[in-house]
Structures are given as C-alpha cells and as structure tokens.
Amino acid sequence: PTAELQALDAAHHMHPFSANGPLGKEGARVITRAKGVYLTDSEGEEILDAMAGLWCVNIGYGRDELADAAARQMRELPYYNTFFKTTHVPAIALAAKLAELAPGDLNHVFFAAGGSEANDTNIRLVRTYWAEKGHADKNIIISRKNAYHGSSVGSASLGGMVGMHAQGGIPIPNIHHINQPNWWAEGGDMTPEEFGLARARELEEAIQELGEDRVAAFIAEPVQGAGGVIVAPETYWPEIQRICDKYDILLIADEVICGFGRTGNWFGSQTVGIRPDIMTIAKGLSSGYAPIGGSIVNDEIAEVIGNTEFNHGYTYSGHPVAAAVALENLRILEEEKIVEHVRDVAAPYLKQKWEALADHPLVGEAKIVGMMASIALTPDKASRAKFASEPGTIGYICRDRCFGNNLIMRHVGDRLIISPPLVLTLSDIDEMFERILKSLDEAQAD
Numbered sequence: 001p002t003a004e005l006q007a008l009d010a011a012h013h014m015h016p017f018s019a020n021g022p023l024g025k026e027g028a029r030v031i032t033r034a035k036g037v038y039l040t041d042s043e044g045e046e047i048l049d050a051m052a053g054l055w056c057v058n059i060g061y062g063r064d065e066l067a068d069a070a071a072r073q074m075r076e077l078p079y080y081n082t083f084f085k086t087t088h089v090p091a092i093a094l095a096a097k098l099a100e101l102a103p104g105d106l107n108h109v110f111f112a113a114g115g116s117e118a119n120d121t122n123i124r125l126v127r128t129y130w131a132e133k134g135h136a137d138k139n140i141i142i143s144r145k146n147a148y149h150g151s152s153v154g155s156a157s158l159g160g161m162v163g164m165h166a167q168g169g170i171p172i173p174n175i176h177h178i179n180q181p182n183w184w185a186e187g188g189d190m191t192p193e194e195f196g197l198a199r200a201r202e203l204e205e206a207i208q209e210l211g212e213d214r215v216a217a218f219i220a221e222p223v224q225g226a227g228g229v230i231v232a233p234e235t236y237w238p239e240i241q242r243i244c245d246k247y248d249i250l251l252i253a254d255e256v257i258c259g260f261g262r263t264g265n266w267f268g269s270q271t272v273g274i275r276p277d278i279m280t281i282a283k284g285l286s287s288g289y290a291p292i293g294g295s296i297v298n299d300e301i302a303e304v305i306g307n308t309e310f311n312h313g314y315t316y317s318g319h320p321v322a323a324a325v326a327l328e329n330l331r332i333l334e335e336e337k338i339v340e341h342v343r344d345v346a347a348p349y350l351k352q353k354w355e356a357l358a359d360h361p362l363v364g365e366a367k368i369v370g371m372m373a374s375i376a377l378t379p380d381k382a383s384r385a386k387f388a389s390e391p392g393t394i395g396y397i398c399r400d401r402c403f404g405n406n407l408i409m410r411h412v413g414d415r416l417i418i419s420p421p422l423v424l425t426l427s428d429i430d431e432m433f434e435r436i437l438k439s440l441d442e443a444q445a446d
C-alpha cells in the first residue's frame with residue numbers, strides 16, 4: 001500500500017536535493033511504471049512527464065528494445081573494465097558511433113557513469129593537457145554563476161549554484177565564475193543584444209585579469225538547464241567563441257541536457273553555433289535507461305593526453321550493459337528520425353504555444369529552444385519584477401498545482417521549466433498545455 005511505502009521511504013531513503021526531514025519528502029509520490037510520456041503512480045494515477053525524468057528520457061518510456069539490449073549484454077558479458085589493455089565490443093562500438101555523430105574533430109571518448117563524473121574528468125583532462133604542453137600553470141577553469149555541472153566535488157565546483165557552494169567546502173581552487181546571460185533577471189536597461197555582448201565580454205575581462213597564461217578552459221551549457229532554461233541572447237555565443245579562439249582557451253560544452261536532440265540538433269553546440277574542444281555527455285545518451293556519460297575530446301587533446309599515462313578512470317567507464325543500451329538508444333534516435341521530429345514538427349508547434357504563454361497574467365518572458373523551455377513568473381511584466389523564491393511562494397505553488405493536475409513541471413526560483421520526452425506528439429502537447437494553463441490559473445487564484 002502507498003502509505004506503507006511512503007513511511008518506509010521517509011524512514012530510510014535520503015532523497016537528492018531535498019529536505020530529508022519530515023516536511024521535505026513525506027508523502028512522496030511512488031512512481032511504479034511508465035510508458036511513452038506518461039508515468040503511473042502507486043494509486044494508478046497517470047502523470048504527464050513534461051521533464052522526461054531529469055531531462056533525460058529522450059525516446060520516451062517503455063521501449064522494449066533497450067530492455068532486450070540490456071538483457072542480451074548481461075547474458076553475454078555483464079561486466080568488464082576498459083582499464084589498461086582490455087576493451088570490449090559495446091564500448092568500442094559506442095565510442096565509434098559517438099565520434100561519427102559528434103561535430104568536427106571530436107573523435108575520442110572517455111566514458112563515465114554520468115555527467116558529474118564526466119565533468120570531473122574534464123577538469124583533470126584540461127589541466128593535464130596544458131601541463132603536457134609545458135604550461136602547468138594554465139590551470140584555471142572559468143565557468144558561470146547559476147550553471148549546473150553536477151554534484152561531485154569537482155563538478156559542483158564548476159557549477160555556480162550558490163546553495164551548493166554554501167555546503168561541503170566547495171569550490172575547489174582555481175575555478176572562477178563569471179555572470180550568466182540571463183537578460184530577464186539581470187539585463188537592466190540594456191537590450192538583449194547589448195546584454196549578451198556585455199556578458200560574453202566578462203569572459204575576456206576575466207582572462208585579462210587572471211592572465212592568459214593561467215586560464216585553461218571555459219565551460220558552459222549551450223542552454224543553461226537546471227539554472228532555469230536560460231537562453232542566451234543571440235550576440236552571446238559568437239563572442240564567446242571569438243574570445244576562446246583569441247586567447248587559446250579550451251571551450252567545454254556541457255551537453256548533458258542539450259545533447260541528443262533536445263535543442264533540435266544532435267548537439268546544443270550546433271544550435272548555438274560553437275566549436276567546442278570537449279563535450280560532456282550523459283542523460284539522453286541512453287535516454288536515462290542506464291547510467292552512462294562521458295567526455296568527447298578533439299584530435300589534438302587526445303594526441304597530447306596520449307603522450308602520458310592519464311591516471312584517471314572509473315570502474316564503470318564504458319560499462320558494457322550501459323554502452324549496449326546507449327547504442328540501442330542512438331539507433332532508435334537515428335532510425336526513427338527523432339531529432340528531425342523535434343526540429344521540424346514538435347518544437348515549432350510547441351514554440352508557438354509556449355510563446356503565447358507570455359500573455360498569461362503571471363508570466364513575463366517565455367523562452368524556448370527545441371524541446372526545453374521556461375517561463376519567468378512576475379507580478380509586473382513591465383518592470384520585470386521578481387516574486388520571492390522561498391518555499392510557499394509562487395514557484396512552489398505553481399509546481400504543486402501542476403503536480404495536483406498530474407503534470408510534472410519543475411520550478412527554479414521564479415521560473416517554471418519543461419524538458420519533455422522528444423517523442424511527444426502534437427496531441428500530447430495539447431494535453432500538456434491544458435494542464436499548464438489550468439495550473440497557472442489555479443496558482444493565480446491562490
């Protein structure tokens with residue numbers, strides 16, 4: 001019975017990013033099954049999952065092909081490592097497939113079990129790269145405030161979440177954060193174009209201040225996801241690319257959310273028009289069916305790193321079952337033309353409806369790229385005023401109203417966000433909008 005499960009959960013299970021006292025997780029909804037874009041809970045309620053789990057179930061739930069791929073691989077070779085001089089077919093095939101899909105000369109993959117581990121790999125990769133080139137002091141990584149790059153000590157240091165930095169002794173040394181390109185919240189009197197340029201030029205100012213010979217890399221999400229789906233103004237990314245080129249700074253695109261179709265291309269870097277030296281991947285790589293991530297690096301980095309023994313690796317780097325599942329996921333994404341479905345069908349339809357949300361009295365800006373979108377909630381559109389973001393305030397009320405209407409939509413401060421499975425049909429989108437509007441109207445009445 002649900003109540004019994006909830007009691008056991010409250011007694012023994014510590015939830016990530018939650019208050020684990022009685023108020024935080026008591027009465028958590030128990031999800032038991034899922035198919036397509038719908039979850040079912042232990043009471044038999046069907047919930048439309050507009051977050052694709054945690055931005056990851058790109059092909060939707062319940063695809064037997066992935067279960068079969070996992071079972072086949074478990075029977076044949078459930079585990080072996082890829083340390084030293086051993087390898088196996090799923091890791092080889094997946095690395096080769098990723099080299100084919102990734103743009104430019106991003107041809108080499110270092111596997112991990114998720115995005116946090118992959119970003120930890122990146123910290124050590126870029127520092128080792130510069131050390132091998134005789135620039136051991138070129139070891140500062142610049143990131144952005146309000147970025148999310150994971151929860152391990154290294155990746156959370158790269159991230160710019162104030163609440164995370166307040167706990168557990170992070171960031172580690174030699175990580176520097178510049179401001180995010182969030183025009184709605186921080187643009188003041190500037191136009192979005194002016195603001196985009198100004199925020200990109202903070203990278204140049206930081207490099208000049210810290211020293212060109214000290215800055216190893218800049219890391220960013222093509223579209224900032226967990227920070228609230230912050231879409232940079234159009235002027236931002238070309239300027240960032242120019243600055244990285246000018247000062248010989250490696251550009252790391254964290255594609256953990258943006259990769260594998262989310263933005264209407266295989267990778268978010270293609271959508272925003274940048275040429276990263278390293279891409280972090282996870283989530284949509286296996287559509288969340290198995291824990292796997294990695295770093296895809298360019299030819300030059302692979303060659304330089306190849307000159308030394310890189311003393312880094314995880315027991316589950318290239319795990320054969322996870323790799324087999326990821327390969328099957330990529331086959332489905334490709335053969336069923338899901339990226340094209342996003343670009344040509346689902347995203348244009350969603351965009352037209354999403355942007356109309358700006359007419360709702362509670363909504364300020366409505367931003368969308370492909371199948372990730374956000375709205376800023378505001379008490380006054382003209383001044384772009386903010387609601388408070390403490391528990392009990394509007395973001396929480398909206399989220400709870402959505403949950404009550406069997407819709408999973410997340411809130412980040414004063415923004416509400418979605419990132420649904422990419423296989424959402426047009427009628428799923430209509431259904432999602434009915435629930436979103438009902439929830440917003442109810443929240444307004446509260």
Ligand code: PLP
Pocket residue numbers: 054113114115116117119148149150151221225226254255256257282283293
């Ligand atoms: N990078 C980005 C952009 C993410 O959104 C996330 C997770 O949400 C991570 C890294 C961390 O990935 P994981 O939770 O698989 O460690």
